[in-house]
Amino acid sequence: TQLLEQSPQFLSIQEGENLTVYCNSSSVFSSLQWYRQEPGEGPVLLVTVVTGGEVKKLKRLTFQFGDARKDSSLHITAAQPGDTGLYLCAHSNTGKLIFGQGTTLQVKP
Amino acid sequence: NAGVTQTPKFQVLKTGQSMTLQCAQDMNHNSMYWYRQDPGMGLRLIYYSASEGTTDKGEVPNGYNVSRLNKREFSLRLESAAPSQTSVYFCASSQKDSGNTIYFGEGSWLTVV
Numbered sequence: 001t002q003l004l005e006q007s008p009q010f011l012s013i014q015e016g017e018n019l020t021v022y023c024n025s026s027s028v029f030s031s032l033q034w035y036r037q038e039p040g041e042g043p044v045l046l047v048t049v050v051t052g053g054e055v056k057k058l059k060r061l062t063f064q065f066g067d068a069r070k071d072s073s074l075h076i077t078a079a080q081p082g083d084t085g086l087y088l089c090a091h092s093n094t095g096k097l098i099f100g101q102g103t104t105l106q107v108k109p
Numbered sequence: 110n111a112g113v114t115q116t117p118k119f120q121v122l123k124t125g126q127s128m129t130l131q132c133a134q135d136m137n138h139n140s141m142y143w144y145r146q147d148p149g150m151g152l153r154l155i156y157y158s159a160s161e162g163t164t165d166k167g168e169v170p171n172g173y174n175v176s177r178l179n180k181r182e183f184s185l186r187l188e189s190a191a192p193s194q195t196s197v198y199f200c201a202s203s204q205k206d207s208g209n210t211i212y213f214g215e216g217s218w219l220t221v222v
Contacts, residue, residue, distance in 0.1 A: 009149065033211075042113075042199050042213025043152070088151060090211075095140060095159050096167060097203070097211050101151035 003027075004089055004100035012106040016078050021103045023089035024071045030092070032072045034063055037086040037102075079107045111135050115200040115214035122190045122221045130185040130217050132200030140203045141183035142167075142211070143175060145196040152199065158183055190221040 005024045013019055023032065031050045035043035047056050049065035049072060056063045060083075062075040076083055084107050090099045115132045122128055134141065139160045144152040144167075154167030156175040164175050172194060174186045183202075187194055197218050203211040 006151075040216070042201070042215055044213075045210050048210075090152075092209060095205075096154055096157045096165070097142065097201075097209075098154060098168070099144075099152040101149060 006089060006100040006103050008103060010104045013079055015081060015107055015109050019076050019079060021074045021087055023100055028069050032065060033090045034074055035088040043088055081107045081109050083107050113200055113202055113212050113214040115217055117217060119218045124191060124221060126190050127188050130198055133182045134202040138202035138204040142201040143185045144199045147196050192221045195221045
């Protein structure tokens with residue numbers, strides 16, 4: 001099993017701060033996905049990164065895939081309380097989607 | 110647009126009881142999944158079905174069985190529930206030619222006492 005390690009596990013910040021969440025592995029991936037999950041709901045796909053070095057932006061969220069395709073990061077600029085949730089990275093392993101353990105983000109007003 | 114629908118939403122079981130979690134998707138997806146989610150553990154894959162009639166074990170299959178009844182439905186059965194199976198269970202589906210985006214149901218909260 002190709003493990004995905006996410007850090008930090010928990011993050012509590014004030015509204016307006018910036019933050020970065022990391023997803024690391026010793027394995028090379030053909031692609032990597034980021035999901036966001038709100039309490040009481042299932043995860044929802046935010047982005048898929050495919051190419052080494054790729055950067056994708058989704059409003060205040062910036063996703064980067066490492067050059068070697070072993071790691072990825074999610075950077076949030078000027079965090080808002082609405083960004084609160086569980087952020088998960090995942091990769092597809094022979095068709096099965098395997099998740100990291102997630103980063104719980106709390107943004108306080 | 111129902112997407113992925115799973116039932117029941119909440120269930121309390123006694124140790125040793127059996128139950129089946131039902132899941133259906135209306136997106137004509139080939140692949141379906143069952144995950145469990147526990148605090149600090151992310152989502153762990155229990156079983157996976159790449160297409161109707163096929164199933165594969167995931168990361169944590171012990172204590173569970175699945176049935177891919179048809180393309181729409183994928184059920185998860187606990188034959189003899191144990192307290193360690195207390196968790197939130199998510200069903201999901203995806204289609205490779207749709208970018209392999211995975212769509213999740215809303216979850217089933219199961220407590221085994």
